[in-house]
């Protein structure tokens with residue numbers, strides 16, 4: 273089962289879905305609990321039967337059935353039994369922890385997986401506004417908060433209730449009026465603490481938010497470290513992170529000490545109650561038939577009840593913090609995803625290439641600012657077209673739309689005659705390869721950056737490297753294809769990175785290729801060699817080239833000119849347009 277949103281109810285359902293482990297864990301927990309609950313019963317035996325010489329029930333039974341010995345012997349025997357029970361209980365509680373930890377870690381693992389699956393399909397518009405650090409902090413810190421909640425629910429809550437329940441039964445059987453007094457007073461303490469816990473949830477939310485702010489500031493600073501150093505702004509940016517760390521410190525102090533204070537305060541009330549119970553028990557010995565041994569047993573039960581009562585008190589806080597964490601986690605689920613569409617026909621299937629027809633396309637990143645207006649294009653299968661236009665005219669935007677990065681506002685794009693409405697973005701991107709102007713590389717080997725984890729033969733890789741004019745580059749690297757390229761490929765030049773992106777495209781062998789200023793960093797000589805080498809590879813493919821340099825689009829058959837998001841020259845054969853060289857002369 274998959275949980276798409278974080279709710280307390282959902283988490284409880286996830287716990288219950290692991291019935292077998294939960295039941296098994298609880299059987300172990302209950303056994304461990306029973307062993308703990310039983311031990312104080314030996315006190316009246318030791319005190320009343322052995323010290324005060326009252327009726328010999330248990331001792332008589334032992335001497336009849338097991339062995340007869342003197343007082344010293346019985347004391348050691350009972351001591352031995354108690355220590356054995358405690359050891360057994362400890363081992364069982366370790367086993368119980370193991371079972372419960374595995375349940376909680378499995379649930380949080382599934383929560384993380386579900387969040388990652390959501391993020392995987394998040395729309396680019398959402399991604400552009402995303403703070404990476406903020407998202408990671410939710411996947412780490414908030415999930416940990418949930419983990420704390422799950423462990424205290426399944427491992428502590430049920431056992432605590434049981435401990436209280438068994439203790440109550442034994443107390444009732446020892447001295448019922450005293451027991452009733454204790455059992456009525458106890459819930460009052462718990463109720464009191466519920467009120468205190470409300471505030472704690474808010475404090476936890478503030479603390480986790482501060483973690484998020486710190487983490488996103490630090491992540492951004494580290495991501496842009498190169499630029500920051502170039503601008504000599506380390507002090508400013510690291511100071512920002514330091515300030516966020518300071519705010520985090522304040523929130524953490526606030527949460528830690530206030531939640532601790534609330535818990536201590538609740539505990540104080542409980543301890544005060546405990547002292548009252550103790551006094552009342554002494555009175556019960558003085559004025560009723562309660563024996564000293566049983567009084568001491570009651571003291572022990574009061575002590576047995578401290579832990580569970582505290583756990584139930586804490587549960588209020590853990591619940592409050594878990595609710596706060598869920599709210600924060602749900603903000604990830606609120607991020608919009610790329611729409612999922614039905615795909616009756618895949619136009620790319622078993623084709624060498626396809627044609628692309630754009631009809632009355634309108635697009636805007638934000639509602640009030642239109643970027644592309646009424647774009648019409650018909651790019652025939654296997655043809656080579658160019659899109660030119662001034663900076664900011666919308667060329668990259670159009671390329672991004674053709675590969676399905678953003679949904680369009682209106683109009684239609686037909687791929688091989690099939691409307692974009694019936695195609696998944698992933699299918700489009702699988703078959704149309706956009707090479708970016710500033711390709712980002714992974715901080716991994718050259719080989720990985722070329723293959724992106726796909727398997728290709730050495731021959732295929734060599735061929736791609738050769739066409740992309742990378743032979744000399746690879747040769748000059750210390751470890752050839754196994755050289756690490758550094759963060760964002762920082763160890764390579766801009767032009768080398770562009771050629772790596774082109775080699776990556778050659779390996780993926782798409783049906784349509786879009787070059788968006790993909791060779792802008794190459795010298796004209798290398799660029800000419802590259803396009804010559806690419807000619808055969810591209811011959812049957814539909815190719816769209818976006819460029820400022822006339823040399824880049826020399827092989828284009830048709831040229832589209834964009835101006836302020838409008839197509840001013842649509843599909844003019846290059847021969848016609850190149851007669852009016854004025855546009856290009858301004859570009860070259």
Ligand SMILES: Nc1ncnc2c1ncn2[C@@H]1O[C@H](COP(=O)(O)OP(=O)(O)OP(=O)(O)O)[C@@H](O)[C@H]1O
Pocket residue numbers: 400637638643661662663664665666667668669670
């Ligand atoms: N992700 C985005 N969110 C909002 N606005 C954007 C985004 N990307 C681009 N724009 C805006 O869209 C307009 C067109 O940008 P685009 O990158 O398509 O231009 P371009 O023609 O490729 O320019 P250049 O030649 O400089 O690469 C610009 O005004 C830009 O500010």
Ligand SMILES: [Mg+2]
Pocket residue numbers: 667668669788
């Ligand atoms: Mg651009």
